[in-house]
Amino acid sequence: MYEKRNPKARLLLLTSSVITMTIVTVGVVLVLIFAEISETWIRNLMIAADILAWVVALVAPFVRYNWYRARFTDEEIDVRQGFLMIKETIIPIERMQKISLETGPLDRMFGMSKVVVYTAGGEETIRFLDEERAKQISESLKNRINRYAVSKREQDMSVDQQDTTMNQQEESENV
Amino acid sequence: MYNEIRGLRNHPTYIIETSWGALLILVMLVVNSGQQFVDLVKNFDATDQEMVRDLIILLSVFFLYNGLMIFLSFRQWKLTSLSIVDGSLTWEQNTIFAKKQEISVSTISNVNLEQNIFERIVGTYKLKLDTSSLSTANKTDMKIILGEADAYKVRDLLLRLMHGEAAESMYTDGPTDLQNSDLDDAEKETTNPYGYACEQEDFDIVLSGKENILSAIASLDGISVYFSFWMIVAGIGGAAILKLSGGSNGESIAILVTFLFVAAGFIKKIITKALDCFHYKVRRKEDHIYITSGALKIRSYSVPVNQIQAFRLKKSLLGRLMHRTSVSIINVGGEKEDVDGQWILPAVLDTELPEMLSKILPEFQITDGKEMVRRPMSVLIRKQLMNVISKVVVTGLLHFLYFEYLCYEWDLADWSYNSAVHIVILVFGAIWMLWDGLQNHVEQRTEGLKISEESVSIRRGKLDWEQVQISYDKMQMMKLSQGPVMRVLHTRKGQVRVLASTIGCVQKLPEMSEAVMSLLRERFQATID
Numbered sequence: 001m002y003e004k005r006n007p008k009a010r011l012l013l014l015t016s017s018v019i020t021m022t023i024v025t026v027g028v029v030l031v032l033i034f035a036e037i038s039e040t041w042i043r044n045l046m047i048a049a050d051i052l053a054w055v056v057a058l059v060a061p062f063v064r065y066n067w068y069r070a071r072f073t074d075e076e077i078d079v080r081q082g083f084l085m086i087k088e089t090i091i092p093i094e095r096m097q098k099i100s101l102e103t104g105p106l107d108r109m110f111g112m113s114k115v116v117v118y119t120a121g122g123e124e125t126i127r128f129l130d131e132e133r134a135k136q137i138s139e140s141l142k143n144r145i146n147r148y149a150v151s152k153r154e155q156d157m158s159v160d161q162q163d164t165t166m167n168q169q170e171e172s173e174n175v
Numbered sequence: 176m177y178n179e180i181r182g183l184r185n186h187p188t189y190i191i192e193t194s195w196g197a198l199l200i201l202v203m204l205v206v207n208s209g210q211q212f213v214d215l216v217k218n219f220d221a222t223d224q225e226m227v228r229d230l231i232i233l234l235s236v237f238f239l240y241n242g243l244m245i246f247l248s249f250r251q252w253k254l255t256s257l258s259i260v261d262g263s264l265t266w267e268q269n270t271i272f273a274k275k276q277e278i279s280v281s282t283i284s285n286v287n288l289e290q291n292i293f294e295r296i297v298g299t300y301k302l303k304l305d306t307s308s309l310s311t312a313n314k315t316d317m318k319i320i321l322g323e324a325d326a327y328k329v330r331d332l333l334l335r336l337m338h339g340e341a342a343e344s345m346y347t348d349g350p351t352d353l354q355n356s357d358l359d360d361a362e363k364e365t366t367n368p369y370g371y372a373c374e375q376e377d378f379d380i381v382l383s384g385k386e387n388i389l390s391a392i393a394s395l396d397g398i399s400v401y402f403s404f405w406m407i408v409a410g411i412g413g414a415a416i417l418k419l420s421g422g423s424n425g426e427s428i429a430i431l432v433t434f435l436f437v438a439a440g441f442i443k444k445i446i447t448k449a450l451d452c453f454h455y456k457v458r459r460k461e462d463h464i465y466i467t468s469g470a471l472k473i474r475s476y477s478v479p480v481n482q483i484q485a486f487r488l489k490k491s492l493l494g495r496l497m498h499r500t501s502v503s504i505i506n507v508g509g510e511k512e513d514v515d516g517q518w519i520l521p522a523v524l525d526t527e528l529p530e531m532l533s534k535i536l537p538e539f540q541i542t543d544g545k546e547m548v549r550r551p552m553s554v555l556i557r558k559q560l561m562n563v564i565s566k567v568v569v570t571g572l573l574h575f576l577y578f579e580y581l582c583y584e585w586d587l588a589d590w591s592y593n594s595a596v597h598i599v600i601l602v603f604g605a606i607w608m609l610w611d612g613l614q615n616h617v618e619q620r621t622e623g624l625k626i627s628e629e630s631v632s633i634r635r636g637k638l639d640w641e642q643v644q645i646s647y648d649k650m651q652m653m654k655l656s657q658g659p660v661m662r663v664l665h666t667r668k669g670q671v672r673v674l675a676s677t678i679g680c681v682q683k684l685p686e687m688s689e690a691v692m693s694l695l696r697e698r699f700q701a702t703i704d
Contacts, residue, residue, distance in 0.1 A: 075703045087656040090696065092703040095651045121651025121672025121680050 003070040008110045009128035013061030016106055021057045025050055070126050072137065074144075077117065079126055093141070094148050095119045101138045103131070117141065180259045180332060186299045189320045190248045195293075197244035204237055257319055259329070262336055264304070266317050278316065280336040282306045284482040284506055285517075288326055288475035295473065300326035304333075305507065334463065334477060378456035378467075379534040382521065391449035393499035393522035395441060397492040397639040403438040410434025419592060452521045459535040464519060478517060482506045484673040485645040485682065486539045491522075492638040498525045502532065505643070505679045539644060542632040547623030551688050553664045555619040562611045570604030614638065622685040626695050629702075631671070635685055643682050647702035649673055655684075655692055667692040 028050045037043055060083050069080040080088045098118040102125075107113055113134035115126045129137065191198065247270075254269040264283070266276040285305040294301060304317040321329065382390070413434065414427040453470035466476045485505040494500060502520035523531060529541060577596060582588050618637040625632040634642040655669035668686040673679070684692070 076700065082656070085656050085658045086662075087654055089652060089654045090699065091652045094703065119651040119672070120674035124652065 001071065003072065003129075003133075005065065005068060006112060006128050006130055006133075008112060009068070010061055010065045012106055012110045012112060012128070013064055014058070015109075017057035017061055021054055024053065065128075068128060072140075077124070077126070077141075079124060081127070089124050091117060091119060091124055093144050094152075095121075096141065096145050099138050099141050099145070101134055115141070178332070179261075180257065180329060183257045183319075183321070183325065183329070185252050185255060185320045186297075186322050186325075187252065188293075188297045188299055189252045190245070192293060192320065193251070194245045194248035197241035197248075201238065201241045201245075204234065204241075257317075257329070259332055259336070264317075264333070266319075276317065278304070278306055280333060283333065283337060284479060286330050286333050286337075286477050288330060290469075290473040292471055294320070298323055300475075302326050302329055330477070337479065338461065378458040378465075380455075380457045380520070380531050382452065382455040382523075386523070387452050387455060387521070388449055389497065390452060390499060390501070390521035390523060391445050393491060393494040393497045394448050394501060395444055395491055395493050397637075399441045399444055400492055403441045406434045406438035410438070420590075448521075455521060457519060457535055464535050466517075466519060476517065478504065478506070478519065480536070480538065484649045484675050485643050485679075486536070487644075488541065488642040490640055494522050495638070497522075499523060500525055500528055502528070502536075505673060505675045505682075507674050507676065542625045542642065542644065544621075544623070544634060544642075547625045547632065547634055548687070548691055549623045550619055550686055551664070551666060552619075554666060554686050555615060557660065557664065558615045558618075559612060562608060562615060566604050566608035566611070569607075570600060573600050573604070624685065624687055624691060624695065626691070626698055628698070631695060631698070633671075633682060633684060635683060645671060645673060645682060647699050650699060651680075653696065653699055655696065661686070665689045 028046055064083050067082055067086055071078040077091045096117050096119055100116040102116055103113045111131055113129055113131045115134050115138050117124055251270050256267050258265045262280050264278040268274045283304055283306055287303045289301045299320050299322055302319050302321055303315045306316045410431045414431040417430055418427045450470040452468055455468040458465045462480045464478045468474055483504045483506050487503045489501045499522035501522040503518040614637045621636055621640045623634050630644055630646045632644045651672045653671050655667050657667045666686050667689055669684040671682045
C-alpha cells in the first residue's frame, strides 16, 4: 500500500517554484535592461522563454504531486516521482547502509521532512512527509537495517562454526 | 611463517620517486646558473649590484622551495608506516597533517603490484590496496613502495588473511628484518602460497606477441576510428577550400598534414594498449584471479572473485570485424584506467573466449546475443523519425546561419562558390542523417536484455557494444523511468546500481517494453523476498 501523500506538499512545491522563477525573472530583466541587446528577436525570445518557464513552474508542482508515490514493505522501498519523466526506484532494505533525516528551510515552513536512504550504489530521497511520519519511517528503517545486520552476522557465525566443526572432525579422523 | 608486520616503511627510493621534479630543478639550477653566477661575482661591477642581488634572491627562493619539497618527501618517508596486526591493516602518517587509517582485511577487494620504469631499474614495487568502500570507489585506498621481497611478503600475508588461513606459527619479524630485504634462493622456493614463488607457477592463459598486437588493434574504440576518419575528411576538405579561395599550395599542404597528424593519434592508442597487454598472463587460484602484464609499467593484479560486482564483455567496431571480444570485471576501487573496471582478458578471438573464460571465471556463463530480448520496433521508428527531423532542422539552421549572417561577416556575399556551399551543407546533412540512421538500425539489432532466474545480461551499444552481466544479489537498487512519449509507446528504460566507482556503479538498461521491465523488476524483487 502506498504512503498517503501530504496535501501541503503541493504548496511547498509551488512556493519553491515561485521563488526559483522570481530569481530567474529578475536575472532576465537585469540582462534586458543592462546588456544592450539590439536584436529585437533575441529580446522577444528571452521574454517568451521566461513566460513559458513561469507556466511550467506553476503547473509542474501539481503534476509532480499527482505522480508521487512511496511504499514501504518488509523487504523494500518503492518510490515513484517525476514531472515529464516518471522515475520509479526500488531499494531492498537489506542493501541500505545509512538513513538520514533532512529538513530544509521550506520544509520547516510547512512542517515537512525528507528521509534519505543510502546504499552502496547510491541514494534516494523520500519526500513530502510530515515531520512525525518522517521520524517514524526513519526509526523503522533503522531498526530493520539493524535486525538484518544482526541476523546476517548470526548466519555468518553459524557458517564459521560449521566450518570449524567440520575441520575438527577431519583432523580427528586423520589422527 | 609470519603472521604480522609492524612498522614497515616505504623503500628509501620513495624520496627520489616523489621529489624527482624538485631534484631535477635543483640540478638544472646548479648546472645552468651556477657558473653564470660565479662569473658575475668574479667580474663584479658596481652597476651590476642590483642584478646580482636579484639573482641571489631568485636562486635562494628556488633552492629553498625545492629543498623544502625534498625535505618534506624525506619526512613523509620517515614518518609513514604500515602495520598488519590481528587481521587489521594500519597506515599511519605522522607528518604535519597526521593521519591514521585502519582497514579491516576483510574489506580489502584488490591487492595489486605495479612497477613503472624507475621502479624496475631500482628493483622496487608499488603495492596498491583497494577496499569495498564507496567513499574511495574512484581511487586506490593505499599505496606503498617496497623492495621485491617485502612487496611479495606483504601481499602473501594479506592474501592469506583474506583467505582466512591460520599461520603455522605466530612469528613476527621486527621492522629491520623486512626493511630492504632481498629474496634469497630459499625464499624463491618458499612455501608462501602467494609469495614470489607463486608468480613463477604456470599460468592458465598466456598471450603471444602477435595476439597482443591484434588484441590492441581490436580494442580501439569506435570514437577513435570515427574521429580519425573525420579528421582525414576535414583535412582534405580544408585544404581544398583553402586552395579554391586563393590560398597557396604550401598553406593547403600544411592544413592537410596537421589534420592527418591529429588523425594518426589512434596509432598512439594502439601502441599504449599493446604495451599494457605485453606479456599478458592470467591464472585462477582458488577464489582469486592473478593477472600479470605490461611492458613499461608491469602490473601484477590479484582480484578476489567474490568481490566482482558485474562482469562485462566489450566489442569495439574493429573487434566486430576481427571477431574479438575483451572481458573486464566491475568492482570497487582502482584509479585512472582501472576506475571503470579492471580488464581480465584483452580482445581475444570469439571462438577461444568460452574456453578461456571457463578456466578463470567458470562462475560466469556468456549469454549469446541471440538469446536476448530486443527492443520493440516502435523505439526504432521513433528514433528514425527524430533523426530525420533533427537533421532537417540543423541543416536549415546551418543554411540560415551562413547565408543570412556568416557570409556577410566574412565578406563572402559575392563569392562565386556560394552555390557550392548550398550543396556542401545539404550533402553534409544527408550524410549525417544516413550515418545516424545506420547507427539506429545497428543499435536496434544490438541492444537487448536476457532476464534469467539469478542474473540479468544487458547489452548496449551501436557499432561498439558492451554486455554486462549482473547477479540480482549484487544489485544495490533499480531505477526505471518513463517519459511522455514512452508512456504512449508502452516502453521504459532505467538503470541498475552496483557497488563500484562513479563510472561503473550505474549500469543503464536499454529502452524495452513494459512487460520486459516488469519481469526484470519481479525477478529482482523475488531475490529480495
